[in-house]
Amino acid sequence: MKIRELLQQKKRRFTYTAVAAAIIGVLAFQASFLLDVQWILAAGLIAFVVAGIAVFGSKYGVRCPRCNGNIGSGHNNFSARPLIARPLANCPFCGIRLDELAAA
Template sequence: MKTTIRDSLAKKKRLWLFSLVATCLPALVVAAQTPQPTPVSMAIVGGLLLCFVILGVAGQVFLRCPRCTRTIDPQFRLSHFNPINYCPYCGVSIDEPLHR
């Protein structure tokens, strides 16, 4: 069974969402564990939240059509509510096999 473009984009989307959650959880744990905020704990939380923002922005560029290499808009990220079937730029079906 060949991997489709949809499968490839879904895998990248899951990786991106996992990295967002994996970055946010330690910040929440550190913030919840410290009753009195110290400069070190605040620096850790701030650094992790900065990584969260960077990953969020990187997610805008991360999902690209493998054929035309243009960024697929938030349409694919909201695909559970309004599924897309083609790239909005080049028109390739995302159910076609992914050629590597």
């Protein structure tokens, strides 16, 4: 697996977790107001905390496997099809090419 694919996989995992937790939180808040049950409100708050942690992980948890430099949100264009900016080719900290194979 290439380093770029590994970084995309990490970023995708954090994003899906944040979106799912936010949806669960919204549904829990809706249910708590309809059913007037307090533990569902607490579950919604926990879901929003999980969503916040996932967003934080997306920003600070995507790191270069070689130098452990943070290439999370500031340098998040890992795709091969950029919209505006060119895709990130190298790690800005150690210079390793993102299209090299990751160490197993």
